[in-house]
Amino acid sequence: MTERDPEASDTQATYVFAVCRGVNPAAFTGLPGVGDEEVRTLPLGTLTAVVQSVEAADFTEEVWQGRLSDQLELERYARAHHEVVSAAAVCCPTVPLPLATLYLDDERARQGLAEEAERFHSVLRRIAHHAEWGVKVYAPAEPANDTVA
Incomplete structure (x- = not known):
């Protein structure tokens, strides 16, 4: 297969959100992700990557x-990325990948992620049957000082 120009407007890249074990592909139905294509799963042997095809030109270094x-744009991408990772984590042990983890295509994603398979398996064993909890504390706004000195 010949290499495609990653900056060509019609060239697709594979954006990887997370690597999971035992994921249900239906968990991603209707999630917008970061691009126009559907969020989907990519089998990696006993692991599964949660991915989306995106326009490569939208992820060049300059862009x-x-x-x-x-x-605002960074927040939009971070929230979309987090939403997909959270959807995966609800149904199975999940290793989130950094924002904007891209490969030229699905096959390159399979190869690159396969090189890290043992690390993924190790993390997934460690986090299986555990839940992450977060607590937010909000302080009341300070009352306006209406007294005149």
């Missing part, structure tokens, strides 16, 4: 650096 400097 991504611009996105990193735009707080």
Whole structure:
């Protein structure tokens, strides 16, 4: 297979959100992810990657650096990434991958993730049957000082 130009407007890349074990593909139905295509699963032997096909041109170094400097755009991508990872974590042990983890195509994703399979298995064994809990504490707003000195 010949290499495609990653900056060509019609070239797709594979965005990887997480690696799981025992994931139900239906968990991602209707999730927008970070692109226009459906979020889907990619079998990796006994593991499964949660992925989405995205426009490679949307993730060039120049475009991504611009996105990193735009707080609203960065927040949008971070929330979309987190939503997909959270959907996976609800149904099975999940190892989240960093924001904007991309491969040129599904086969490259399989190869790259397979190289880390033992690490993924180790983490998944460690977190199986555990839950992560978070607590948020909100302080009341300070009352307005209406007294005149």
